[in-house]
Amino acid sequence: MAQSIYITSAAGHSGKSTIALGVLDTLIHTSPRVGVFRAIARSTEERDYVLEMLLDHDGVDLGYDECIGATYDEVRADPEAALGRIVEKYKAVEAQCDAVVIVGSDYTDVGSPAELGYNARIAANLGAPVLLVLNGQSDDPDARADAAALSPEQVANLATLALAEVKHERAGLFAVVVNRADPGRLDEIIAAVKAAPAARGDVGVWAVPEDAYLIAPSVKDVARSLGATVVGGDEALLDREVLHVVVAGMSLNNVLPRLEEGAILAVAADRTEVLLAALLANASGTFPALSGIVLYGPFELPEPVVRLIEGLDSNLPILATDEGTYETVRGIMSARGRMAAHSQRRYDTALSLFEQHVDTEELQRRLGLATSTVVTPLMFQYRLVERARGERRRIVLPEGDDDRILRAAATVLARGIADITILGEPIEVRARALELGLDIQDAEVLSPFDAVHVDKFATEYERLRAHKGVTYRQATDTVTDVSYFGTLMVHLGLADGMVSGAAHTTAHTIRPAFEIIKTKPGVKVVSSVFLMALADRVLVYGDCAVIPDPTAEQLADIAVSSAATAQQFGIEPRVAMLSYSTGESGSGADVDKVREATALVRARAAELLVEGPIQYDAATDAAVAATKMPGSDVAGRATVFVFPDLNTGNNTYKAVQRSAGAVAMGPVLQGLNKPINDLSRGALVEDIVNTIAITAIQAQNVAPSSEGASE
Incomplete structure (x- = not known):
């Protein structure tokens, strides 16, 4: 029987969906199979956006219709019959x-x-304990401007x-969670x-503060409220939050x-001079x-x-409605913000606030969730984030x-994973972030041409390349390349690690690190x-990206480094040196190379559990291991797999990724004095976040005296 929790509220506009998102995210990081259920939805014709958002969360694998x-x-029509249907579908x-x-x-007001x-x-009737969400604001549903924080006494009376x-x-x-509380x-x-x-006794009570971005409607919400059409700008920017309303009922100068x-500007469609001036002001970077x-x-x-507007090539969304001034302003003011997975800033803000103000460990304890021995991809990613947060590092x-x-x-x-330095022209980088509705205010933005x-x-x-004849003038040209600039920041301690490669080749990213x-x-x-x-564990595969045809000594290096990397990320290293032959059953140059590499690993790291040469099936399958290599501490239980060459490693990781659905x-x-990590040029945002967390964890393990090692 699943552990469940019923999230409900005592009034409207409490932000219940943001609390539900936080609870879901917490449970997914500790339980392998987490579901969502919407007890009552608005209709079968109109999709329930709260349910869609929760189903869109990674790790939830249920269909929309079965969750209503x-x-x-x-x-x-019939509360008793509806209750029976709810119980049946929930089960x-x-x-x-x-x-x-x-x-x-x-x-x-659906109930009685x-x-x-x-x-x-x-x-x-579902046997689910209630998490009650109280609204910390006195909120008139027809006018957001009338919202006012409730006092502690008023909240207690409501509770x-x-x-x-x-x-x-x-x-x-x-x-009880008091959401939108007075900060x-x-x-x-x-x-x-x-x-x-x-509320006395063993009842958890938490308060989550009001946040302007969570309650603010997006431009898309305003368009929905007005029934307006999009007539210009970048539709990708419709998710940006609307924080203010400015009505252009005056001259341009005013x-x-x-x-x-973050304001939305309401302009009469025949005031074209105001429209054009607003577009120019927005593009100039000198106005809000x-x-x-x-x-x-x-x-x-x-x-x-x-034609002139098209020539300006502005990204700013432009909506159009036939309504008059009063109806337009009223429609904008009555627009309500909606939590949605595609609204990144709102999504990130909701999770961050929940993590900061709700004791998630206590929440799990109260639900009685046992610690799982299974480690899903999402659970592992969560542990990465927690590790990175524990000792924050700066990543460029x-x-x-x-x-x-x-x-x-x-x-x-x-999410507080790391401190960030972004390379680029500060005005351009920050302007683009604003266009995308992103908050990078706490990031350092540095020009690679900063004198x-x-x-x-x-x-x-x-100094470093003097033996190669590099002059100061040559060096000034080289270091303005972003990869060299970022690497030198890491080298000189201005950053703890670097993540690059979304738009550059692997060679471009890691060549400066070699130098x-x-x-x-x-x-x-x-x-x-x-x-x-x-699906249930994390393995380490190396080398799948750098060394095409390693020698026996290089294979030994890869094995020792891979075992150390595994340990950094909480994986007990049991190293399988892979080959097409297991034990002493085969011979030939390729098998002999792996056999020699295994002997070198044992000589260099006697405490390390290592087996080789060994075939993949004998390394992973206990039944095969019992036949081919009985009594081995690694066979059938390997966690670190060292491939004999890049061709084998690269193809194997991709085959497992695609066929087994692995992340x-x-x-x-690995092997560098300080962490530099490469991205795939097809990397998704989630991939980049994971790599930043990984790099931050690697940086936590860097010895202070690591500079100046051999070239």
């Missing part, structure tokens, strides 16, 4: 999962006598009434709720000073960056103006002109591994 209990219409989901996050209805009471009744309703329906109470009074609010009679960061423009009124833009990202890098940087900063750094780096590079960072003492070659996250993280470079 009943619709509002069904509940209104089908529960049977497939270890844990289920159940999301109650939105506050639309009260919606909260009906949700509590559902929870009781008392709501908890009485839950108790009346005999539902178990799991915890300056979180401790007072928690204390006041804990003092409420119904409009420009009133522009605000707008989120979008709404043209209102039944006026067509003149053809010359349309040289490719600041790539949107994926900016998106990854925003996520890394929001002070160029001089410092050129002097150092000249500048150099290898660790006792290691003669730089090699790589992939962390292969299978391949890497290549992770």
Whole structure:
């Protein structure tokens, strides 16, 4: 039977979906099979955006229709029959999962006598404890501007009434989360709720502060509220949040000073001079960056103006509606923000706030979730993030002109994974981040042509490469290359590691490291591994990216380095030196090379569990191992696989990745004094985030005296 939790609220606009996202994310990192269930959805015709967002989370493998209990219409028509249908459909989901996050209805008065009471009744019938979400704001549903923070006493009174309703329906109470709480009074609010009679005892109470970006509507939400059409700009920017509204009901001279960061500008469609001026101001970088423009009124833009707008090539979204001034402003003000997986800043902010203000370990303990021996890809990624957070390092990202890098940087900063330096022209990088609706305010953005750094780096590079005849003038040209610039930052301690390769070749990324960072003492070659996250465990494959045809000595280097890398990431190293033959059964140059490499590993690292030559099946399958190599500590249990050449390694990791659905993280470079890691040019944002976390963990293990090792 799955452990489940029923998330419901006592009023509308509580931000229940953000709490559900945080709970889901927490459970996925500890349980291999987590499901979601929407007890009551709006209708069968219109998709439930909250359920879609939760189903879109990595690790949830359920279909939309099977995760809906009943619709509002069904509940209104026959509450008893709807309850029976909800229980039946939930049980089908529960049977497939270890844990289920159940999301109650939105506050639309579907139940009788009260919606909260009906949700509590559902929870009781599902055997799921209630996590009650209280709204810390007094929020008029027709006007966001009227929102005001509730005092601790008001929140406590709300909790008392709501908890009485839950108790009346005999539902178990799991915890209370006060969402959208007054940021300056979180401790007072928690204390006041804990003092409420119904919350006393073993009940968790947490408070999550109000955040402007979570409640702000996106430009897309404004378009939906107005029924407006998109007539210009980049549709990818429709997810940017709208933080203010500026109505251009005045002259141009008075409009420009009133522009605000993240504002949407409402302009009468016949005020073309204001429209053009706003587009120019937004493009100039000297005015606050707008989120979008709404043209209102039944006026067509003149053809010359349309041509001029097209010539400006602005990314700023432009919406059009036939409504008048009053209706347009009212429509904008009534737009509500929606949590969605594709709204990166809102998604990252929600998870970050939840992690900071809800004790996730306590949450898991209260649910009684046992620690799983299975390690899924998501569970492993979560552990990477936790390790990186534990001792934050600064990672430099040289490719600041790539949107994926900016998106990854925003996520890394929001989740507290690492400190970030982005290389690029600061005005251009920050302007593009604003266009994308990303928060990289805490990132250092540094130009690779910064005169002070160029001089410092050129002097150092000249010193390092003097034996190659490199002059200062040559060095100044070289170090402005972003890969050299970033590598020198790492070398001189201005950053702890570098991640690059989204837009550059592997050679371009790692060549500077060979020249500048150099290898660790006792290691003669730089090699790589992939962390292969299978359905239930993580394996290490090396070398799959760097050395085409390693010698026996190089294979030994790869094995020792790969074992050390495995240990860094919590994987107990049991090394299989792979070949087409197991033990003493075969001969030939290729097998002899692996046999010699195995002997070298045993001589260099006597404590390391290593076996070779060994075939892949004997290394992974206990039954095969019992026949081919009985009594081995590695056969059938290997965690680190060293391939005899790049051809074998590269093809094997890709075959396993595709056929077994494994998540391949890497290549992770090893053997360098300080961590430099390469990305695939097809890397997704998630891949970049993982690689940054990996690099930060490697940096945590760098010895302070590692500089100056052999070339």
